Amino acid sequence: MENNFELEKYIDDHSSPEDEVLYELNRETNISILRPRMLSGHIQGLLLEMLTTMIRPKRILEIGTFTGYSALCMAKGLSDDGILHTIELNDELEWIAQKYFAKAGLQDQIKQHIGDACQIIPTLNETFDFIFLDGNKREYCRYYELVFDKLRPGGYILADNILWDGKVVQEVDQRDSQTIGILEFNEMVKNDQRVRQVILPLRDGLSLIRKL
Template sequence: MLEINKELEDYILNHTEEEDQILKNLSRETHVKMLRPRMLSGHLQGKFLKMICQMMNPKRVLEIGTYTGYSAISMAKGTSDDCEIHTIDHNDELEYFTRKFIKQANCENKIKFHIGDALEIIPTLDEKFDMVFIDADKRQYIEYFEAIFPKLKQGGFILADDVLWDGKVIDHVDPNDRQTQGILAFNEYIQKDDRVENLMLPIRHGLMMIRKK
């Protein structure tokens, strides 16, 4: 597999449509004001999510792990006006910052922002989803998957982020590293699940595409 170094990454970004100005501002402020800004989806992944939405034209989308809203806004910009995107984050300290950018992106009517535990909120959502994006606590990926699976339409897609986890999935893993252990368990769980078909992509920190049969 081709190793993506900084020079090649710059070449890829230079040959991808320019980042939306609102998203560029969001990325800049996240890096200046927030802890762990690497959690931000970023331009390449955001553009991928937007174009997946443009191809699928989903009417109901669920995101687990909002952070500062980059991925939610990216997906909103790739969907039609009658789409609803439910996005969930446990960190209420990010709410003001995130809502500010959702408003600036004119996505208030499309993005439904929930604060709390995703595993408690998901059962309350009376929806059938066309697409789900998981980018939250790696230790709970299997639990998220099982919670949303009954609410995913047949033929619908789940996109799970960070499935390569900076290459840690092929390193010796400390048994106390519960995040990496969670990713490894999830990857094996999906690989053995005959209810789905799956494809792992080396985009950013790894992205698993999962289709419900």
């Protein structure tokens, strides 16, 4: 455990620093919000920024805003006329995300939706270049089905928490619907001939999926 901590510290120390707005958001989330571990954090945030900067998407969809950290990171890579749609079920988190979107000067490029993603996604008349799944793990397969036709050919889906604290390689308790949801999603993507995919062992696991 100590070696893992030292390695994570080394990675953090040798990566580009967290910008001021993200640092403030990280700190406020940890001080005032329940389950702050749900925040993407510095290193995963940098990866999101790098990926979207390479792709330069015009439209991004995020399922699971939480306090807005990942949305801010991805929005940095938007094209100049790009828009990021982000969906969050918990309306009590809307204020903190709005606050930091404004602080970053990105409020005009980030459109917040509050409610059930499974109901909101069909109402979005958009074609997306990049989609980030970080919502209810029980619904990952449903999200995938709902967003797939809205993703352009050559576009990307990035799904978070794919390794789920290592539970994907442990005996599964049949009452653990979140682990079952992740396992079913991983199998669905693995068997989908319409995509290419790779699992990245960063934090809790990321599945990078490219639509053919």
